[in-house]
Amino acid sequence: MSDRTPWTPLHAKIHRSIRLRQLFERNQRLLVAVSGGQDSLCLIKLLLDLQPKWGWHLGIAHCDHRWRPDSQANASHVENLAKNWDLSFYLQTANEPLKSEAAARNWRYQALSAIACENQFNCIVTGHTASDRAETLLYNLIRGTGADGLQALTWKRLLDSDILLLRPLLEITRTQTGEFCQDFQLPVWEDSTNQDLKFARNRIRQHLLPYLQENFNPLVESALAQTAEILQAEVEYLEQAAHQLREEAMAGEIGRWGDEGGIPHNPQPIRLNRRVLQKAPLALQRRVMRQVLQERLPCAPSFEQIEKLTALMTAPNRSQTDPFPGGAIAQVEGDWIYLKHF
Numbered sequence: 001m002s003d004r005t006p007w008t009p010l011h012a013k014i015h016r017s018i019r020l021r022q023l024f025e026r027n028q029r030l031l032v033a034v035s036g037g038q039d040s041l042c043l044i045k046l047l048l049d050l051q052p053k054w055g056w057h058l059g060i061a062h063c064d065h066r067w068r069p070d071s072q073a074n075a076s077h078v079e080n081l082a083k084n085w086d087l088s089f090y091l092q093t094a095n096e097p098l099k100s101e102a103a104a105r106n107w108r109y110q111a112l113s114a115i116a117c118e119n120q121f122n123c124i125v126t127g128h129t130a131s132d133r134a135e136t137l138l139y140n141l142i143r144g145t146g147a148d149g150l151q152a153l154t155w156k157r158l159l160d161s162d163i164l165l166l167r168p169l170l171e172i173t174r175t176q177t178g179e180f181c182q183d184f185q186l187p188v189w190e191d192s193t194n195q196d197l198k199f200a201r202n203r204i205r206q207h208l209l210p211y212l213q214e215n216f217n218p219l220v221e222s223a224l225a226q227t228a229e230i231l232q233a234e235v236e237y238l239e240q241a242a243h244q245l246r247e248e249a250m251a252g253e254i255g256r257w258g259d260e261g262g263i264p265h266n267p268q269p270i271r272l273n274r275r276v277l278q279k280a281p282l283a284l285q286r287r288v289m290r291q292v293l294q295e296r297l298p299c300a301p302s303f304e305q306i307e308k309l310t311a312l313m314t315a316p317n318r319s320q321t322d323p324f325p326g327g328a329i330a331q332v333e334g335d336w337i338y339l340k341h342f
Contacts, residue, residue, distance in 0.1 A: 010180055014046050014168055015053070021155055023166050024123065027055040031090070031121035033112055034060045036078045036189030039127035042177035043169055045184060047125070048085060059088040061115050061124075063108045066097045067193055074189050081187070090115045101199055113163050121163075128153055128167040131174035134224035135204050144303070147238075151231035170229075173221050242287035249276040249288065269340035270296065274313050274332070285310055296339060298326045312337045 018024050032047060034040040047058060060082040064075045075091055082089035092111035098104040112124045133153045140149035159165050169177070181188050197203050212220045249272045270292055277285050289309040293301035301324075308321050312332050320331040330339045 008180070008183075010042075010172065010176060011046060011049055013171065015050055017168055017171060018050075018054075023156060023168055024054065024056065027057070028123060029057045029059070029121045030123050030125050031059050031061050031112065031116050031119070032125045033108075033127070034062055034078050034081070035127075035191065036062070036074050036081075037127075037191055037194075038181045038186075038188045039129055039132075039169065039174065039177045041081075041127075041186045041188055042172075042180045043125065043127035044081075044085075045180070045186060046168075059090060059119065059121060060085075061090045061092070061112055063111050064091065064093040065104050065108070066094045067104070068191070070192075074191075077187070077189050088119070090119065101201065109159060109165070113159050116163050123164050123166055124159065125166050125168065127169055127177070129169045129172050129174050129177060130225035131205075131209075131221050133170055133228045134209065134221040135201055137224050137228050138204050138208060139201060146303075147231045147235050151228045151235050153228065154232055170225065238283060238287055242284050242291060245277070245280050245284050246272075246288045246291055249273045269338045272337045272339075273335055274337055275335050277313050282310075285313065292339060293324070296326070296328050296341075297324055309337070309339070 024030065030047065032040075032044050034044050044058075044060065047056065050056075051058060060078065062075050062078040064071045068074070075093070079089045079091065092115060094107060098107055116122065116124055136153045137150050140152060143149075153167065153170065155168075155170055156164055156166050180186075193199070194202060195206075197206070209220065217223055250270070251273065272288070272292070277288065280288075286306055289306050290301055293305060293309065297305070305324060309330050312319060312321070312330055315332050317332055317334060320329055323329050326341075328339055328341050330337055332338075
């Protein structure tokens with residue numbers, strides 16, 4: 001492995017992204033998630049090379065999903081890299097093989113958060129790229145989503161009250177990380193599950209994106225990633241505006257669950273003023289209804305459920321919905337919509 005630390009265009013790009021987006025601070029403790037694949041090796045190499053400028057304390061975390069026969073060898077490979085770079089290494093192994101992409105993702109973030117908490121890291125850094133962003137946009141678009149789902153892979157998000165998840169490579173494509181690893185002779189561990197077409201994301205990566213590149217736009221990955229970036233700022237603005245509208249429609253009272261840590265048997269009704277909501281654009285009306293339903297339903301509200309609640313803004317007095325999941329019903333009483341449990 002090369003010990004050179006030249007200043008490549010990729011070094012300059014990530015250094016600029018970190019500064020402009022204020023992703024990291026100087027002398028911060030960063031826990032870097034390293035699978036051994038090209039994206040995560042590119043990430044840790046870039047951070048190591050930038051470390052003298054920032055004074056970071058870096059640690060490497062690896063999550064063994066136990067999906068593959070070579071998963072233990074993969075973990076040992078990453079541990080050896082950490083030793084070669086003189087970095088702390090943390091390993092979390094699943095108790096049993098995880099059965100789906102979603103289950104693996106949820107377990108991985110829980111595992112990384114646990115490692116971070118136990119070892120005084122307040123930032124987890126992952127190697128998600130512009131290519132991942134493009135795939136996520138297509139994946140969510142095909143399943144059906146709004147702007148929130150299309151911009152789901154963001155630069156930073158809070159995992160819990162203390163741990164921040166950061167993705168500094170979102171302007172870099174997978175082709176670029178591959179070339180970077182070749183240039184620096186980084187020992188990439190090839191993950192065989194990335195070729196398994198039973199996973200929808202692999203079909204998007206291996207079939208759909210190449211088709212779009214060949215037949216529509218050679219730079220489709222970057223174009224989709226830019227769309228996600230634009231949507232991220234717009235979603236942030238709309239969520240803030242909807243929260244403000246919601247407060248006005250509830251006369252300043254935000255519905256709460258109380259201190260039980262879950263849904264009480266019979267929580268206080270949420271009350272929304274229809275006249276206040278009717279003055280707002282439909283986009284904000286829908287977001288208010290979604291915010292309200294997110295608090296009161298046991299699962300994320302669907303488009304149909306949001307529309308059902310939104311329709312009450314112009315419905316006749318005494319109109320009501322059929323029960324939502326969990327038993328809540330919305331009713332019209334004069335100028336007000338009440339969402340209550342029975």
